[in-house]
Amino acid sequence: MTAARTERVEPGREAATGDAGLHIRGLRKWYGDTRALDGLDVDVSPGEILGIAGPNGSGKSTLIKILAGEVAADAGEIRLDGAIWETDVDRERVAVVHQEPQLFPNLTVGENVMVGREGTRALTRPLSEQERALMADLAILQFRHRPLATVPLAIQQRVEIARALARDARVFLFDEPNSALTPEESNDLFRRMHALADAGRVVLLVSHRIAELARHADRVALILDGRRATVLEGDRLTQEEIAGGLVVGQASREPDEAARVRSDGATVALRLSGWTHVDGDFSELDLEVRAGQIVAFVGVEGSGARELVRSLAGFERAAGRIEIAGHDRERDVAAATSLVAPDRQATLFDNLTIGENMVARLDREITTSGGALRPRRMLQIAHTLREQFRVKALSVNLPIRSLSGGNQQKVAIAAAIVKRPEVLVLEEPTRGVDIGSKREIYRLMGEYASQGRAVVIFCTEVPEVFEAADIAYVVSDGRLSDPLVVASFPEVEALARAITRLERHVPDAMTLPAA
Amino acid sequence: MTHEGSTTPAVPGAVVRSPSGLWSGRAREVGLRLGGLAIAILVVIVIFTFLSKPNTFFTVVNALGVTRGMSTIAIVALGLTLVIVVGEIDLSFGYMYGLASTLIAVSWIVWGWPLLFAIPLAFAGAALVGAVNGFLVAVARIPSFIVTLGTGSLIYGSTLLISNTATLNPQYPPPGKTVPQNEVDWFFGLSNQDLPLGFPMQGIWMIAVALIVGFVLSRSLFGFRLKAIGGNPLAAELARLPIRKYKFAAFITCSLLAALAAMLDFAFIGSTQPNAGLSLLFPVFAAVIIGGASLAGGRGTAIGTVSGALLLAIISNGLALLAAGAYLSQFVLGSVTIAAVVLDRFTQGLRR
Structure with missing residues (x-):
């Protein structure tokens, strides 16, 4: 099973914790010709929260799928408290909490907690004492008779946790759990995550949100190419280190491209003033995009960046003034923009x-x-x-x-x-695309911009900003940062750190209004 | 995943160019489908030719009878094909058929309107029904299954109300009413003309409608976008294709063609009653499905639908000649419809 390779052992960590916890060795997974995981090693001890971060395509989601039992690894070994963990035999020991809970929306909260363990003799049974206790702990007991679909997402996630606790799961993997939660709900979820860790369970947190990883994880493993897991801990566990570590070797730029300064003084292709999202994801934005520029809006899910970019093409409703190539009537603005959604199910x-x-x-x-x-x-x-x-x-x-x-x-x-279109709007233009095609797509975007059109992109990955964009705005909590001139950053790590600093400007989460 | 870059240079000449336009891929798929249908039709013809003794099946007279028999179903099914291609469903066409012939009959025979007003009234009614369906589906965004189930019942109620549930015949108007003979002659002439070989007039109408719908589906921007919208509504919306307008047009056309078929049948038979058209639901859907349209949307051709109608008409006709009885006919028609879809799944698997 275990691939023959040099063992990478966390100094100190391994000896101190012995066999307890989750230990992944030499995990491999190929999809056809595409390598997703190539000998990944990860260790998590009971009682700690291990953050996991990595760019799209790094193998991070494959790791989640393997732990969730959705796909089988081609090779490698997963040990749980010293024993080899077989996904098909021992699924119950690992619980995955997704952004969208994977439960039964038509059943009640109580039924969701016990479904699968109802027993065989009666039609239904009441909640057991133990189930009631842990539901009370999670503050969901009062919802037990409500259909799951009628309670808020945050409660649904707690139901998922309760379900896992009821079957005594050992490992909790949170996969971008709070991207759709309000700040209060997020904080509550993190408190519960810490409580799980304090009770000696193994907790993994997968997140795009660097600030949260730095604040809540005890250690953070960066997965870059399905192989190395660089672990940050102690003094090195800072937002800047995470941001820089995530993009090492992830972007390259031709020297002449770095010198590229497009179109100062060119005409304004797009102008926004007082641009406010109807559902409140961004408000009172003022912005100018010049013809010939590629402008990137960077932000995590929920920051408002995606909604802002879609609103430019008229696919999110916003109030305020928008002017594209001299037009300000809704119909003309729409006709002057084209949107390419990130998901090819939505474009082809x-x-x-x-x-x-x-x-x-x-x-x-x-x-x-x-x-x-x-x-x-x-x-x-x-x-x-x-x-x-x-x-x-x-x-x-x-x-x-x-x-x-x-x-x-x-x-x-x-x-x-x-x-x-006067303004070409792209959401995550190279998501799930191989390196060669990425370069081609960036080249095409550049060519189109140089024909005097504006290109606006929504990005979640810093290397994409570095390689493709002229100007970058960081969006956090529905507000824009000052523009970053991408060419002024000599390397991608510096850009990543700058972007993270701007994201950190968000005031303390507790004071934010509900999204 | 292809490996791009230096290893495979994208030289224009290095790739194989297809000579025959954007449609050769599509043409192959349609061709396979039609080939299968043609074989099925031939097999059925051979079977009935041998089964019918003395041979009453494989004759010119019977072939012309089949042509007339299929034309009503084909005309209505061509309208339904547009709705199916755009990814919706219409269950109201059978009721619409009844409403159209009733509107003509009542306004002409009972109210004493000139025929030249009575016929436009029926088509205006059809356009209104189609517009209501289109509005509820495209603007109010109610699933078309529910919308047309509901409007179908509303239409049928209106038909019963307007007709007072009477069977009407312009040659024998109700007491106290008269219908000008020249109008009767002209009206019956819509479906009864002395054509060479005794070719049925309704067959001509069917061919005309099939040519128009065929052109629209395969050679017009309207048909191209209809397929795109039916194939991926979300992508169509993001590409700003005029989804609402096209759904309106599809539902209105479907209702208008049901009205046309109703008028032609009324003119051929000479009388009409409110429940005319109720039995169309199964054969029309079956013709569209056998013809290769996908209920999921995005796929469907005029020639396929007409061939589907032909296959069904041949089977019904052959079974009738053999005096097979009503229940056996139902069994056979049901089996053929399901088998067509199963075979299509199977050949699609082979094509990949």
Whole structure:
């Protein structure tokens, strides 16, 4: 089982804790030709909270899936308190608390806690004393008769914890648990996390939120390429260290690109004033984006960055004044923007071919005045785009799903660009895309900007900002930071630290209004 | 995952270019589907030819009968195909059929309207029904299954109210009413003309509608976007395709074609009653599904739907000639419909 490789042992830690806790050795997982985990080692002791951070594609989510029993590892060993933990035999010992609780929304809170352990003799049984006690501990006993779907998300998560406690789970893995919670609810959740650790259970916290990792975790493991887990603890456990460590070797830039300064003095492509989200995710923003610029908005989920970017294209409702290339009427603004969602399920048409997907947003360009399609023109546009975007396709007539993820993403972006919007809006333009395609996509974004258009992107990853953007704004709690000129940062670590510092400006969480 | 960069240079000439346009991939898929249908139709013809003794099945007269028999179902099914392609469902077309013929009959025969007003009234009613369906689905965002289940019942109630549940025939108007003979002749002429070989007039109508719907689905921007919207509504919304307008248009067209089929049947048969059209629900859906449209949306062709209607018509006709009886016909039609979908799943698996 264990792959032959040099053992990486945490100095001091291993000896002190012996066999207790969770010990992962040489974990490997391949999806086809793609390596997700390549010999990962992680150790967690009872009583501590281990933070886990890593960029998208680092193997972090594969680790979660393996621990949740959703996928099986190809090789490696997971030991729980000294014994080898087999996912299929001993699933119950590890509990995963997701952002969206995976429970039964139609059953009551009480039924959710006991479902699966009802016993066999009666139709239903009342809650046991022990179940009532732990539900009271988690302050959910009073909701026991309410259908799960009718209680707030924070309560649902506590139900998930109660469910795991009722079956005496040993390991608790929290996967981005608070991205949809209010600050008060988050704080409550962290208190419960600490309580679990103090009671001697093994707690893992996976989060994108660097500030929370620094505040709540005893140690933080950074997973970069599915192999090394750099562990930060003690004095090194600071937001800057986490931010810098996460991007080491994750970005590179040609020297001439670093010197690139686009379009000072160019016309304003996009102007916002008093821009306020209807649902309150951001408020009173003033902003100018110049033609020829790529502007990145960086923020964790819930910061308002995603909503802001979507609102520019009219897909989140906002009040205030927006002006794009001189237009301020809602219809003209909408016509001057194109949005590319991050998820290819939301951008591509599975029932159409590659070529048809490329021209799906066009109208007059591909029809006669009578509304009939011009097949040869469509084919010509598709071929041009295939070459310009270097889409690796044998034929544009093949189904869209025959392409690799990166090439699918290129098609999605091509379909938006061919409409020639004044402002091209991209959400996480390279999520789940291989390195080669990433470079291509950044190049295409740069080309489009240099044709005098503005490109606005929503990013969660600093390397993407470093490689693709000219200007970056950090969004936290619905407010914008001062602009960062990306070219003025010589290396990605420096940019990551600067971005983290700006995110830290958030006032203490307790004083924030509910989201 | 492809490995991009220096190893596989994207030289334009290095990739194989398909010669025949964006449609060759699509054409292959449709071709496979139609090939399967053609084989099924041939097999059924051969079976009935051998079973019917003396041979009353494989004759010109019977073929023309089948053509007339399929045309009503085909015309209504072509309208339904548009709705199915855009990813919605319409259960009200059968009731709409009854309402349309009733509106013509009552306004013309009972109220004494000129026929030239009576027919537009029926189509205006159909357009209104389609618009109501479209509004409730596209604007109010109620699932189309529920909407059209409800409007279907409302339509049927209106039909019963308007017609007073009477069977109407312009040649034998109710006491005290008269209908000009020249109007009757013109109206019956819509579905009864002396064509070469005795080809049924309704077949001509069917071919005309099929050509138009076929063009719309495969060669127009409207059809292209209809497929895109049905294939991925979320992506269509983010790409700003005019989803509401297209759903309105699909529901209105479906109602209008149901009204057209109702008018033609009324003209052919010579009389109409409120419950006409209620039996259309199964064969029309079956024709669309056998024709290869996907209930999930995004897939469907006019020629497929017409072929589906043809297959069903041949089977009903053959079973009727064999005097197989009502229950056996139902068994066979149900089995064929399910088998078509199963076979489609199977061949789709093979294509991958």
